[in-house]
Amino acid sequence: xxxxxxxxLISSITRPTLLLDEARTRHNIARMVQKARRNxxxxxxxFKTHQSxxxxxxxxxxxxxxxxxxxxxxxEYFATHGWSDITIAFPVNWREIDVLNRLASEIDLGLLVEAxxxxxxxxxxxxxxxxxxxxxxxxxRRTGIEWDDVDTAKAVVEAIQRSPEVFTLKGMLTHAGxxxxxxxPEELQAVYDLTVTRFTSLRDALGIPLELSIGxxxxxxxxxxxxxxxEIRPGNFVYYDVMQVIIGSCGxxxxxxxxxxxxxxxxxxxxxxxxxxxxxxxxxxTFVDRQGRKIFGMIALPEGDGWGEVLEGSYVKxxxxxxxxIAADQETFDRIQVGSLVMVLPVHSCMTADLMKTMTTLTNxxxxxxx
Amino acid sequence: xxxxxxxxLISSITRPTLLLDEARTRHNIARMVQKARRNxxxxxxxFKTHQSxxxxxxxxxxxxxxxxxxxxxxxEYFATHGWSDITIAFPVNWREIDVLNRLASEIDLGLLVEAxxxxxxxxxxxxxxxxxxxxxxxxxRRTGIEWDDVDTAKAVVEAIQRSPEVFTLKGMLTHAGxxxxxxxPEELQAVYDLTVTRFTSLRDALGIPLELSIGxxxxxxxxxxxxxxxEIRPGNFVYYDVMQVIIGSCGxxxxxxxxxxxxxxxxxxxxxxxxxxxxxxxxxxTFVDRQGRKIFGMIALPEGDGWGEVLEGSYVKxxxxxxxxIAADQETFDRIQVGSLVMVLPVHSCMTADLMKTMTTLTNxxxxxxx
Numbered sequence: 001x002x003x004x005x006x007x008x009l010i011s012s013i014t015r016p017t018l019l020l021d022e023a024r025t026r027h028n029i030a031r032m033v034q035k036a037r038r039n040x041x042x043x044x045x046x047f048k049t050h051q052s053x054x055x056x057x058x059x060x061x062x063x064x065x066x067x068x069x070x071x072x073x074x075x076e077y078f079a080t081h082g083w084s085d086i087t088i089a090f091p092v093n094w095r096e097i098d099v100l101n102r103l104a105s106e107i108d109l110g111l112l113v114e115a116x117x118x119x120x121x122x123x124x125x126x127x128x129x130x131x132x133x134x135x136x137x138x139x140x141r142r143t144g145i146e147w148d149d150v151d152t153a154k155a156v157v158e159a160i161q162r163s164p165e166v167f168t169l170k171g172m173l174t175h176a177g178x179x180x181x182x183x184x185p186e187e188l189q190a191v192y193d194l195t196v197t198r199f200t201s202l203r204d205a206l207g208i209p210l211e212l213s214i215g216x217x218x219x220x221x222x223x224x225x226x227x228x229x230x231e232i233r234p235g236n237f238v239y240y241d242v243m244q245v246i247i248g249s250c251g252x253x254x255x256x257x258x259x260x261x262x263x264x265x266x267x268x269x270x271x272x273x274x275x276x277x278x279x280x281x282x283x284x285x286t287f288v289d290r291q292g293r294k295i296f297g298m299i300a301l302p303e304g305d306g307w308g309e310v311l312e313g314s315y316v317k318x319x320x321x322x323x324x325x326i327a328a329d330q331e332t333f334d335r336i337q338v339g340s341l342v343m344v345l346p347v348h349s350c351m352t353a354d355l356m357k358t359m360t361t362l363t364n365x366x367x368x369x370x371x
Numbered sequence: 372x373x374x375x376x377x378x379x380l381i382s383s384i385t386r387p388t389l390l391l392d393e394a395r396t397r398h399n400i401a402r403m404v405q406k407a408r409r410n411x412x413x414x415x416x417x418f419k420t421h422q423s424x425x426x427x428x429x430x431x432x433x434x435x436x437x438x439x440x441x442x443x444x445x446x447e448y449f450a451t452h453g454w455s456d457i458t459i460a461f462p463v464n465w466r467e468i469d470v471l472n473r474l475a476s477e478i479d480l481g482l483l484v485e486a487x488x489x490x491x492x493x494x495x496x497x498x499x500x501x502x503x504x505x506x507x508x509x510x511x512r513r514t515g516i517e518w519d520d521v522d523t524a525k526a527v528v529e530a531i532q533r534s535p536e537v538f539t540l541k542g543m544l545t546h547a548g549x550x551x552x553x554x555x556p557e558e559l560q561a562v563y564d565l566t567v568t569r570f571t572s573l574r575d576a577l578g579i580p581l582e583l584s585i586g587x588x589x590x591x592x593x594x595x596x597x598x599x600x601x602e603i604r605p606g607n608f609v610y611y612d613v614m615q616v617i618i619g620s621c622g623x624x625x626x627x628x629x630x631x632x633x634x635x636x637x638x639x640x641x642x643x644x645x646x647x648x649x650x651x652x653x654x655x656x657t658f659v660d661r662q663g664r665k666i667f668g669m670i671a672l673p674e675g676d677g678w679g680e681v682l683e684g685s686y687v688k689x690x691x692x693x694x695x696x697i698a699a700d701q702e703t704f705d706r707i708q709v710g711s712l713v714m715v716l717p718v719h720s721c722m723t724a725d726l727m728k729t730m731t732t733l734t735n736x737x738x739x740x741x742x
Contacts, residue, residue: 014466015444048692070693071647073386090693091635093647094710095385114636117709142694143636143645177691264462265485265514274514276442276464280725284655320548321419321721322441322461323513338488339465350692354651355726 006341009305009364010260013341016281017260018352020359020367021306024256025238026058032220032237033063039226044068044087046215046235049350051369052359053081055238068215068233072096072103077370079107086110089173089215089233091135091143092118097125104128112173114145119159119167126166133173133213136202138195140177147174147198150205157206171211171230172199179218184248188222195219196228221249241349242298243287252310257359258300258343259352261324263336271333275342278322282344283351293317297344299326301335305362307343316344377712380676380735381631384712387652388631389723391730391738392677395627396609397429403591403608404434410597415439415458417586417606420721422740423730424452426609439586439604443467443474448741450478457481460544460586460604462506462514463489468496475499483544485516490530490538497537504544504584507573509566511548518545518569521576528577542582542601543570550589555619559593566590567599592620612720613669614658623681628730629671629714630723632695634707642704646713649693653715654722664688668715670697672706676733678714687715 029045036043045059046068056067056078066085069075075086076099087110092100103109105128113119114135122130134156137144145152160167179191192214199212213231220226220234221244239257240250261277286294297316300307313329326342336342346352353359359367400416407414416430417439427438427449437456440446446457447470458481463471474480476499484490485506493501505527508515516523531538550562563585570583584602591597591605592615610628611621632648657665668687671678684700697713707713717723724730730738 014464014470015442071386090647091645093385093633093635095633095712099385115709121710141641142689142691142696146640262464262466264464269517270512274462276461279654279656279722283650284722285650318513320513321725325513338486339492341466351650351655354692 006302007305009360009362010302010341013260014262016262016277018356018359019258019260019306019343020239020361021256022058022361022363024254025055026062028237028240028254028256029059029062029064032234035220035226036232041226041229042066042231044213044231044233045238046070046089046233047078048074049235050238050353051077052367053078054367056081056083059238068235072099074370075103075109079103084108087131087133087173087233088112089175092122094118094121100130101125101127104130110170112143113156113160114143116155116159119156123159123163123166129166129168131170132160132167133170134210136172136174136199138174138176138198140175142175142177144174147202150202153202153206157208169208169210171213172203173213173215173233174199175215176219177216179216180243180247182218182247185222188218188248192219192223200228217244218247218249236350239349239353241352242295242345242347243285246287246289252345255345255349257349257353258307258345259297259356260302260341261344263338263340263342266333266336266338268333271328271330272317273326273328273333273336273342275324275326275344276322277324277344279319280321281352281355282316282319282324282346283348283355284319285346285348285351287347295347296324297346299332300343300345302341302343305364310345377673378676380731380733381673381712384631385633387633387648389727389730390629390631390677390714391610391732392627393429393732393734395625396426397433399608399611399625399627400430400433400435403605406591406597407603412597412600413437413602415584415602415604416609417441417460417604418449419445420606421609421724422448423738424449425738427452427454430609439606443470445741446474446480450474455479458502458504458544458604459483460546463493465489465492471501472496472498475501481541483514484527484531485514487526487530490527494530494534494537500537500539502539502541503531504541505581507543507545507570509545509547509569511546513546513548515545518573521573524573524577528579540579540581542584543574544584544586544604545570546586547590548587550587551614551618553589553618556593559589559619563590563594571599588615589618589620607721610720610724612723613666613716613718614656617658617660623716626716626720628720628724629678629716630668630727631673631712632715634709634711634713637704637707637709639704642699642701643688644697644699644704644707644713646695646697646715647693648695648715650690651692652723652726653687653690653695653717654719654726655690656717656719656722658718666718667695668717670703671714671716673712673714676735681716
């Protein structure tokens with residue numbers, strides 16, 4: 001793109017800048033709200049992706065009432081911004097008990113437990129009631145009680161039941177992070193079905209009524225019939241990203257964020273383009289594509305006040321702290337000039353948003369995040 | 372470590388906190404200053420690692436006068452904090468010409484050029500003189516004129532010489548990033564020797580006096596005789612990190628930063644420990660060790676107001692946004708309790724510091740970075 005044809009917004013960009021397509025974001029939010037309604041289940045959206053009171057406001061306008069966060073700090077931030085039903089989907093950090101107590105006095109606070117010692121710690125130290133969820137490992141092997149470890153689950157439930165003045169046992173919660181290994185709707189359906197089967201097996205063994213809460217954008221996006229669970233907690237769906245396209249959760253035109261990067265050098269002998277846009281902007285999250293190439297981002301060109309179609313023959317092949325290197329096909333290489341901008345679609349939008357802290361909408365408004 | 376035995380500083384930590392050992396940092400700085408003096412060369416330290424006016428102040432106290440940065444924004448920050456000799460070791464971004472002009476009017480500004488079109492652009496738009504360096508690709512293949520592409524180098528030099536009122540051609544500069552593939556002093560010496568040979572070959576072909584400037588902490592740390600070059604630009608050496616230990620640039624006890632992370636869960640069936648400390652704190656930089664394991668960080672335990680010896684039998688095996696998972700040997704697994712802290716030595720301290728933005732010294736002072 002010739003600088004002379006750049007829109008006023010695009011021409012004002014001099015440094016790596018995270019652009020946010022508000023219309024796409026709102027569309028993504030509305031679609032997930034509709035899906036939860038069709039299934040008659042709760043959408044407790046995970047706000048770790050955007051970490052923004054403003055984007056949270058759009059979620060609220062579109063019908064979201066309950067949220068998930070991944071840290072106590074994030075719970076404080078959103079409580080300050082008016083959210084009153086928050087689950088911290090992270091094992092309880094004992095060292096933050098003072099803040100947890102304050103939050104428990106102010107909002108409907110949900111906590112994850114998976115060990116008797118943590119339940120006992122909370123029973124001794126909490127001064128206000130909280131909702132608790134059993135953190136269940138349904139196969140991802142990150143945190144939680146293993147789904148077939150009925151003895152531990154029973155022990156944790158009994159510990160919870162010993163302090164009914166503090167704990168309301170809401171249900172079982174899992175993050176089916178293994179859905180990120182899937183590459184088709186059929187594989188995602190299989191991950192979801194297996195998660196539900198394991199959940200149900202554990203609930204049957206415990207013999208008490210428990211809600212079922214699942215996370216993960218891929219399953220929430222692709223599985224049509226979610227009625228076996230009571231709650232979904234996707235987060236990434238507000239922006240999506242390249243990884244989600246690869247998994248099959250969304251299409252290229254659902255991606256709502258792109259990092260505008262100045263082009264600073266071209267290397268005709270190897271068809272590579274260097275941009276200002278590195279690991280401190282995009283994060284170093286990657287995936288390996290079917291040809292065995294390690295991909296740090298895909299690219300598009302500026303179009304109007306946003307970006308055009310993804311250029312599938314080119315990709316970001318490496319990132320250092322501030323540099324990005326694009327391997328381009330001949331046509332794309334010839335179209336991109338030093339001094340222009342390239343739009344990088346991030347592999348993992350949660351990490352990119354976290355790094356950038358502010359975003360610019362295509363109507364040139366600034367959207368801020370928690371700092 | 373039992374909470375009861377924690378020092379006051381350690382016991383005050385409730386969230387992921389980047390600890391900075393000021394004594395080690397000063398020692399690392401002083402050692403590199405001494406090495407440059409012994410070789411009678413300039414130490415133009417790269418400040419992208421710490422991005423902190425305070426740590427910059429320690430560098431100045433210890434004798435550093437000239438610096439390198441990796442973005443125009445960083446140049447502005449350090450110029451504001453009194454630095455008057457700054458090289459921006461990144462290809463010129465045309466879109467930031469207004470800021471570059473302002474900086475050129477205020478300080479001794481060094482810029483990298485590697486293409487005639489950028490030299491011509493600067494000749495037309497710069498209103499104040501700058502120092503320029505030929506960005507040379509001595510084998511790393513990221514940016515720069517290829518070391519054996521004499522025609523391009525000559526064309527760039529001629530373009531520079533056409534505008535002597537704007538440009539002072541200082542020399543040739545390279546980042547021997549391939550030193551990060553080395554795993555022994557001999558391999559680092561070979562990378563350095565090859566870089567110098569290629570540099571000298573190009574300088575001879577150009578037939579004009581040019582200073583030689585090399586970057587990279589590994590070569591600067593390990594090569595004793597640096598007298599073939601005029602300037603070194605290491606950055607990481609102020610803190611070092613796990614990667615530098617693996618390369619052989621430093622020892623474990625030279626690492627000056629560690630991320631203090633609350634322990635939130637333990638899994639005896641797989642000897643894994645989950646901490647609050649993830650990709651948003653440490654970055655997802657990794658390396659693969661000799662056993663083929665992907666390492667996201669190494670660990671130590673709190674000791675006094677800092678951390679003890681690295682526990683080589685354990686390591687951070689995965690990171691998600693907020694979670695870190697440690698694979699521990701039996702002894703370490705048994706020593707670490709939920710509610711205590713683990714100290715994570717980062718794989719890449721530049722990225723971790725960039726993410727954390729503030730650090731806490733072992734005497735409980737806060738060190739801030741550019742935001």
